[in-house]
Amino acid sequence: MGDVAQAAGVAPVTVSRYLNDPSLVSDRSKQKIGDAIKALNYVPHAAARTLASKRSRMIGCIVPSLDSSLFGRALEVFQNHISTAGYNLILASNNYDHDKEREHIHQMISHGVDALLLIGSSRDESVYQLLNDKKIPYILTWTVDAKEDHPCIGFSNHDAAASITDYLMDLGHKKFAVISGATQYNDRASNRLAGVRSALAKRGLSLSDDCVIERPFGVDSGRDAFRLLMSRNDRPTAIICGSEPFAYGAIFEAKALGIDIPGDVSITGFDDMWLASNITPGLTTVRTPQQDMGMLAAKYLVSKLNKEDTLLPSPLGIEIIVRKSCAPPKE
Known part of the structure; x- marks a missing residue:
C-alpha cells in the first residue's frame, strides 16, 4: 500500500x-x-484487510437457483450498488434445499461475510438467531413479513396470485388448476397457492387438491403437469402457473398435443421473465419488482453496515401484464 x-x-x-x-x-x-x-x-491481501478493519467487505447472497434468469435482474442491480460502496458479492445456490441453505449460511459466516441477502422467509428460527447473535445484518427479499419479525423488501405473493386469479375470473373462468413448486419450505409457493384459493373463495369457487400439481421448477415439469391436467375428462379452462418456466412448458406441450391456447385453455405465468413477451402466444403474467428489490436491498444493507438509520419500504407493487395467452372460456 x-x-x-x-x-x-x-x-x-x-x-x-x-x-x-x-x-x-x-x-x-x-x-x-x-x-x-x-x-x-x-x-x-484480503485476510490482512479483514483483520485490520474487522470487515471482509463481502456481502453474501443465497438464491434458490442459478438455472434461470429469474434472480439475475435483481442481483445485477444489487451487485452494482454494493460495489460502488466497496463491497463484493459472494453468491451461492441452495437448489431449493432447506438444509443446503443452512450449510451455505454457516460457510459464509465462517468466511466473515459482513451481511446477507436471502430469498423468502421459510427457514428455521435458529438461523435468524445465529445471524442476530453474530450481529450480521440480513435482508429477506421476494416476500413480506406480516408479523414484522424480520427485515423484508419484497411484495405480497398472496395478493399477487389473487390478482391474476381475479383477472381470469373476470374473463369468466370457473374451472381452475395450478402448477406449483413444492410448497414445503417455500413461502413464495405456499403463499401464491393460498392467494389463488382465497380469491376463488371470495366468489364462491374452490380449488380441489387434485387440481394442484406440485413439481420441481422447470420447463419439463410444466410440460408434464400440463399433459396430466389436460388428459382428464373434466379439464380446467384456466391454469395458473406459480413459476414462469411452468407456463413455458405448458405452452410448448399444448402445441405438441394440438391444444389451442387460449382457445381451449388459458395459461398465466409469474415474474415476467424475458421469454414471456417473446413466446407464442405472449404470456399473460405477474410482473414482479425484481430490480427495485435488488436496489433497495443493497441500500438497506450498506446503510446498516454504515450504522445509519434505515427505514424499510412498504410492500412493493406488482403489475398484471396482459398478453395473448388468456381469453374467455368457451361456452
Whole structure:
C-alpha cells in the first residue's frame, strides 16, 4: 500500500480509503491511485484487510437457483450498488434445499461475510438467531413479513396470485388448476397457492387438491403437469402457473398435443421473465419488482453496515401484464 501511495503521490491513508470506501476519495485521487495499482499489479491481501478493519467487505447472497434468469435482474442491480460502496458479492445456490441453505449460511459466516441477502422467509428460527447473535445484518427479499419479525423488501405473493386469479375470473373462468413448486419450505409457493384459493373463495369457487400439481421448477415439469391436467375428462379452462418456466412448458406441450391456447385453455405465468413477451402466444403474467428489490436491498444493507438509520419500504407493487395467452372460456 505504501508503494501505491508513493507512486500515486498521495498519503497511505488515502489509498486505504480508496480500497475501503471509494466514495470518500476525490475523483482526481481515484484516478491516480487506480493508475498506480494497475502499474504495480497491486492486489490487497484480503485476510490482512479483514483483520485490520474487522470487515471482509463481502456481502453474501443465497438464491434458490442459478438455472434461470429469474434472480439475475435483481442481483445485477444489487451487485452494482454494493460495489460502488466497496463491497463484493459472494453468491451461492441452495437448489431449493432447506438444509443446503443452512450449510451455505454457516460457510459464509465462517468466511466473515459482513451481511446477507436471502430469498423468502421459510427457514428455521435458529438461523435468524445465529445471524442476530453474530450481529450480521440480513435482508429477506421476494416476500413480506406480516408479523414484522424480520427485515423484508419484497411484495405480497398472496395478493399477487389473487390478482391474476381475479383477472381470469373476470374473463369468466370457473374451472381452475395450478402448477406449483413444492410448497414445503417455500413461502413464495405456499403463499401464491393460498392467494389463488382465497380469491376463488371470495366468489364462491374452490380449488380441489387434485387440481394442484406440485413439481420441481422447470420447463419439463410444466410440460408434464400440463399433459396430466389436460388428459382428464373434466379439464380446467384456466391454469395458473406459480413459476414462469411452468407456463413455458405448458405452452410448448399444448402445441405438441394440438391444444389451442387460449382457445381451449388459458395459461398465466409469474415474474415476467424475458421469454414471456417473446413466446407464442405472449404470456399473460405477474410482473414482479425484481430490480427495485435488488436496489433497495443493497441500500438497506450498506446503510446498516454504515450504522445509519434505515427505514424499510412498504410492500412493493406488482403489475398484471396482459398478453395473448388468456381469453374467455368457451361456452
